[in-house]
Amino acid sequence: MYSSFFVAWYQLSHNKVKLAVASAGVVVAVMLMLVQLGIRQGALDNSVAVARRVTADLVVVSPRTKTIFASAQFPRRLLYRLGSSEDVEEIGEMYMGQGRFRNPWNKLEFPVSMYGINPHSPMMNLPGIERFGKQLELTDRVLFDGLSRTNYGPVVEQLKEHGTLDVEVNLRKVRLIDSIEVGISINADGNLFMSPANFLRMFPDRKSGSVDLGLIRLRKGVNPEVVRDQLRHYVGQEAKLMTRDQLVDSEILFIRENAPLDFIFGMGAAVGFFIGFVVVYQILYTEVTNHMPQYATLKAMGFNDFYLLRMVVSQAMILSLLGYFPGFLMALGLYRVATNAIQMQFSMTAARAVAVFVLTLVMCGLSAMIAIRKVRTADPADVF
Amino acid sequence: MTDTLPASPVISSRHVNFWFGEGDLKKQVLFDITMDVAAGEIVLLTGPSGSGKTTLLTLIGALRKVRDGELEVLSRHLHSATMDDFVQVRREIGFIFQQHNLLPFMTARQNVELMFQLHPEVSRSEASRLTAELLTSVGLGDRLDYHPARLSGGQKQRVAVARALVTGPSLILADEPTAALDSHSGRDVVTLLQELARNRSCPILMVTHDPRILDIADRIINMEDGRIHAVE
Known part of the structure; x- marks a missing residue:
C-alpha cells in the first residue's frame, strides 16, 4: 500500500533534478561537518601528541608550566630527591626548546622543536631512538623526525642516500645521523632529538640544572596516583607531580582554552549544518507550496494533518539518507587529502560518524518542521 | 419535500445559516437552509454564482463548520462536531472537485x-x-x-x-465536475458517475451550472442569494 513514506518517495523522486540538487545540499553539509570536526579532532590530537608519547608513570613539571610547549624550568636536584622512594624505579630528565634549523638548500631558518633526552631510556614513545643511543652520545649528533614538514628540505632523502647530513641549528654546526618517524603538530613543524648534553650545546644560555620535564618510572604494580600523592612533599612548592593522564588532560585543556579550535571548526561545522538546513528547507517548502491544492484535496478526502506531516518528514529523512552516505565517503577522501597535504593524521571515528548522522537527521528534521507549518495552512475548503 | 422520501435521510439540514467574518465584516452567505437528501438520490444544486451553493457543499462535506442551525450528515451532527468527527465524516464521503x-x-x-x-x-x-x-x-x-x-x-x-x-463512500459530493471538460467528456463523466452511484445506491449531491446534465437528477434544488429558491 502507499504509506506516507512511499508517497514521500514518489514525490521526491518524480523530479530527478530536484532530488539531485536537494541531495547535493545534504552531501555538502555532511561533508563540511565531518571535515571540520575531523580537522578539529586532528589538531587537538596532534597538539597533545608529545604528551601522549610519554610512557613514564609520573611527570614532574614546574608549577609555572601551563603547557609543555612553553614550559618553565625547575631545578633538576628536586628529581634526585625522588630516588629515595622505593616505589621509584627510574628517573629521567627532558629538556625542550624551540630551535632554529637552517635549511641547507635555501639557507633559510625555520623553527624546530628540540628534545634533549636520554636516548638509552627516553621514557617516551620515540620508536627506534634506542638504536642510536651510542651515536647520540657523541658531540653534536642529532636525530631528525622523518615526518617533519618539507620546510627543512629533502633531509630524509639525503640521509637515506649519504647516511648523514651536516646542518646548522641555533648557529651551531651539527650532524644529523638518521631519522625516526614521530609526527608533528600545530605547535611544531619538525622535531629534533638529541642527548641532554648536545641540547645544552645548542642552547648555551640554558643550564643543566634547570630541566623542563622530569620523567619517573614506578615499580610495577603500584598505583601512580597514590605514589604521586606520597611524593608530593619531596618536591614541595618548587615542582608539580602529575600522572601521565593528568598531563594529557592538561594539554588538551590548554589547547582548547588557548587555540580557538572549538570556535573555528565548530563554526565551520555550523555553517555546514546551516547550508544543509537551508537547502532542504527550500526544497521541502517549494514542494509543499507547489502541491497545496493536492494537499488540501487530501485533507478534504479525510487525510489528517498527521499523515501530511509524515509525508514531509519522510521526505526530509530520505534526503538525510541520500545525502549522508556520499557525504561520508567524500569526507573520508578529504581526510586522506588533508593528511597528505599537511602531514597531520586525520581519521574517521565511529563516534563522529554517528554524531554527524544524528546532526544530519536533526538538520533535515528541523527543515521539515518549518516547512510543515505551511502544510497546516492547507484549507480543504479552498479546494472548491 | 421530505414527505415523499423514506426516513433517515443521508443529509438533513435544518435552518442552517452561515456567514464569513465577524462584526462589521460579517457577510452572511446562507440563510435558513432546510433540505434533505435521501439514500440513493441524485440531487443537483444549481443557481447563479455567488448563490452559496458551493459553500453549502463545503458545510455538508465537513470542510467548514455551520454557524447556526442543525446539519446532520451520515448520522453525525456536524453543527456540534469536533475536528476528529469532521475527519471521520470526510472519510465516508467521495469528493469530486x-x-x-x-x-x-x-x-x-x-x-x-x-x-x-x-x-x-x-x-x-x-x-x-x-x-x-x-x-x-x-x-x-x-x-x-x-x-x-x-x-x-x-x-x-x-x-x-x-x-x-x-x-x-456513503455519499458523493461533486462540485462542477464537468466545468473543466468539453461537453462530450463532461457528459461521459457524469453518466459514469450516475451509473456507478446507481449500482451502489450511493446518493450524489452535485453543484453544477451545466444545463446539459440536468437530466440525470432526481431532484434539482435551485439557490439564489443564499436561499433555497425552488425545488424541481
Whole structure:
C-alpha cells in the first residue's frame, strides 16, 4: 500500500533534478561537518601528541608550566630527591626548546622543536631512538623526525642516500645521523632529538640544572596516583607531580582554552549544518507550496494533518539518507587529502560518524518542521 | 419535500445559516437552509454564482463548520462536531472537485489506491484489485500506470471519479465536475458517475451550472442569494 513514506518517495523522486540538487545540499553539509570536526579532532590530537608519547608513570613539571610547549624550568636536584622512594624505579630528565634549523638548500631558518633526552631510556614513545643511543652520545649528533614538514628540505632523502647530513641549528654546526618517524603538530613543524648534553650545546644560555620535564618510572604494580600523592612533599612548592593522564588532560585543556579550535571548526561545522538546513528547507517548502491544492484535496478526502506531516518528514529523512552516505565517503577522501597535504593524521571515528548522522537527521528534521507549518495552512475548503 | 422520501435521510439540514467574518465584516452567505437528501438520490444544486451553493457543499462535506442551525450528515451532527468527527465524516464521503487535483507524482493506479490508506481494514491485494477493476470500468484499463500529466482532462477527471468511489463512500459530493471538460467528456463523466452511484445506491449531491446534465437528477434544488429558491 502507499504509506506516507512511499508517497514521500514518489514525490521526491518524480523530479530527478530536484532530488539531485536537494541531495547535493545534504552531501555538502555532511561533508563540511565531518571535515571540520575531523580537522578539529586532528589538531587537538596532534597538539597533545608529545604528551601522549610519554610512557613514564609520573611527570614532574614546574608549577609555572601551563603547557609543555612553553614550559618553565625547575631545578633538576628536586628529581634526585625522588630516588629515595622505593616505589621509584627510574628517573629521567627532558629538556625542550624551540630551535632554529637552517635549511641547507635555501639557507633559510625555520623553527624546530628540540628534545634533549636520554636516548638509552627516553621514557617516551620515540620508536627506534634506542638504536642510536651510542651515536647520540657523541658531540653534536642529532636525530631528525622523518615526518617533519618539507620546510627543512629533502633531509630524509639525503640521509637515506649519504647516511648523514651536516646542518646548522641555533648557529651551531651539527650532524644529523638518521631519522625516526614521530609526527608533528600545530605547535611544531619538525622535531629534533638529541642527548641532554648536545641540547645544552645548542642552547648555551640554558643550564643543566634547570630541566623542563622530569620523567619517573614506578615499580610495577603500584598505583601512580597514590605514589604521586606520597611524593608530593619531596618536591614541595618548587615542582608539580602529575600522572601521565593528568598531563594529557592538561594539554588538551590548554589547547582548547588557548587555540580557538572549538570556535573555528565548530563554526565551520555550523555553517555546514546551516547550508544543509537551508537547502532542504527550500526544497521541502517549494514542494509543499507547489502541491497545496493536492494537499488540501487530501485533507478534504479525510487525510489528517498527521499523515501530511509524515509525508514531509519522510521526505526530509530520505534526503538525510541520500545525502549522508556520499557525504561520508567524500569526507573520508578529504581526510586522506588533508593528511597528505599537511602531514597531520586525520581519521574517521565511529563516534563522529554517528554524531554527524544524528546532526544530519536533526538538520533535515528541523527543515521539515518549518516547512510543515505551511502544510497546516492547507484549507480543504479552498479546494472548491 | 421530505414527505415523499423514506426516513433517515443521508443529509438533513435544518435552518442552517452561515456567514464569513465577524462584526462589521460579517457577510452572511446562507440563510435558513432546510433540505434533505435521501439514500440513493441524485440531487443537483444549481443557481447563479455567488448563490452559496458551493459553500453549502463545503458545510455538508465537513470542510467548514455551520454557524447556526442543525446539519446532520451520515448520522453525525456536524453543527456540534469536533475536528476528529469532521475527519471521520470526510472519510465516508467521495469528493469530486472542479479540478481533479490528482497527485502529479503518482500514477493513476497509485492515486486511486492511496485512498485505502484511510481504510486499513482493506487488505493490500483487495485494494489493488478494487482499484484496477474500477479504473477499468471507467475506461482507463490501459492507462493504469500513466502519470496524470500523460492523461487528457476527461481521463484525469475519470481517475478522480474512481478515486472518489473506490472505497465505497456513503455519499458523493461533486462540485462542477464537468466545468473543466468539453461537453462530450463532461457528459461521459457524469453518466459514469450516475451509473456507478446507481449500482451502489450511493446518493450524489452535485453543484453544477451545466444545463446539459440536468437530466440525470432526481431532484434539482435551485439557490439564489443564499436561499433555497425552488425545488424541481
